[in-house]
Every structure is written in structure tokens, then in C-alpha cells.
Amino acid sequence: MTGHSYNSAVFYIGANNEYELHAVQVNDNIYNTTYVGNPQYDKIEGNRWLRLYDTSLVSYGTLVIAVDEYRSEIENKTLTGKPNNWPNVSTEVASEWYQGDKKWGNGNAITLESSNRDVLKNITATGSMSRNWIRMDWLVDQARSNKTAPNPPKFARVSHAYAKRLNTASRIQLSLTFLIIVIVCNAVKLLTMLWVVFMERKDYIVTLGDGASSYLERPDPTTERMCILSKPEIVREVADAPKHNDQLSRIVTQSGKCWVKQYSTYSNSLNRDREVGSYFM
Secondary structure (H helix, E strand, O other): OEEEEEOOEEEEEEOEOOEEEEEEEOOOHHHHHHOOOOOOEEEEEOOHHHHHHOOOOEOOOOEEEEEEEEEOOOOOOOOOOOOOOOOOOOHHHHHHHHHOEOOOOOOOOEEEEEEOHHHHHHHOOOOOOOOOEEEHHHHHHHHOOOOOOOOOOOEEEEEEEEEEOOOOOOEEEEOHHHHHHHHHHHHHHHHHHHHHHHHOOOOOOOOHHHHHHHHHHOOOOOOOOOOOOOHHHHHHHHOOOOOOHHHHHHHHHHHOOOOOOOOOOHHHHOOHHHHHHHHHO
16 A cells, blocks of 8 residues: 655555465365365466566455476476477487476465565576476475475476455545645635736736836836946945935946936947948948
């Protein structure tokens, strides 16, 4: 369960990312009585169970993998984990393969109470191209159950799997109280903005542009026509003793750095020779 907040509203995203992992042997008593024909479980053929559970949002609950074969070593370069072209192989190759079969288990399920994507990555890290085999030794070690038979084989072949159905699916849960508060506050904010824009536009500064235009319409009398006077010049003249605004204006006027509306011609930007030459042209 993950919590998030947005614009003062709190909501939760629920996702079933952890589940139990059971490993059982095909045709064992617990397999036949608990999972076969059980309407609470969906049977998943082949290795499709990996695609269903190797995701951030899992739609099923308990995962039961059905094992039908154990081995100490498998073929790494085939998609089946068995010798190439199996079962159409020579008698010698078949005999060697069967010698590697392991008989293991005592009829009890291997249970991992908390499984997730990291667990799936570890149990399927066989080093083989095949996706049909798992690391049984790693799974048994993580389960740490006294009911499990000792000396587990390194690999186990998963024939199929069972996935437990869930009554509830992942969903987004919104906090109704906070949602109502956010809607009301945003509505009041919108009405206030519309009132200011259309009814009180001249009395309030709504945007940065309003602030700039206000100085153009109503200049500050203490700094009017002083836009090109530097700060050090004003500080040097008025910092030592307080002076009236008229005195400050006089200082600015005498400095010759106040802005004065002037008229000039384009020829003023040329030197004398070019100005004379332009007249003849």
C-alpha cells in the first residue's frame, strides 16, 4: 500500500505486490487434494506464470508451482533445458540424461510466505535459456522449513502453476473528506480571481504587469524622471543629512542625468563627412 498527496488531497494506491509461493510435486497427495480442481485457483500452463507475476502490479494471490522433475544439471543452450532435439536423441545421450534424474521430496509443500519480483528473479536464475526450470536449492534454503526433505537438488522443472484468485483488485482509494475540501477551496479561489479581474481590476495589482503599469500611470514623486541616475550618486548626496524631496529633485536636475524628452534626427548618428555625403545622395 503506497500513500501519495496532491494539492492537499490524500489518496492511496493499493497493489498486491507480495504473495505466498508454494512449490509442490505433481501427483503428490497435497497436489491432488488441495489444488487440482479447486475453483479458487486458475491453472496456468507452461511458464506463463512468470509473465503474470513478474510485474509491479500482481492481479493474483498465492502462486503454486507444480514440479514434475528434479535434476542436478540441465542443458544451458536449449529452450527446454534438455538435450537438443529431445526426445529424438541417441540411446547414449538419453541414458546419460536419465542418470541425472533426482528423486526428492517427502510429499510436503515448500512454502515461501513472502514472495515478490526479486524472489522470482532468484529462483529463475538457472543460467539456462530455458524458462521451465527453477533453482530448487535456493527456494528450499529461503523457505527454511523443517518439513522439507534434506539435500534438495539444484534444479526443478515446473510443469505448470496455479494462481489464486483475489476477491478485490488493485484500485485507487481517494479520501473523500480531503477531496471535498480541495474542491471547495479551489472554487473559492476561482470566484475570488474572477471577481478581482472583472469587478476590482483598477484597485488591485493582480499580475506583475499590473505592477509595472501602475508606475507608468502614477509615477512615484520621489523618483520621477530619475531613471538614469545611479544609486551611488543619490546615496552620496542625500545619505549624510535628510533632505526634502524638492532638494533631491534639484540635485537630480543639476546633475544633468534626469530624463528629458528630446528630439533628434537620424543624421546625428553620422559624422560630418557622411552627413554631408548623405545630402548629395
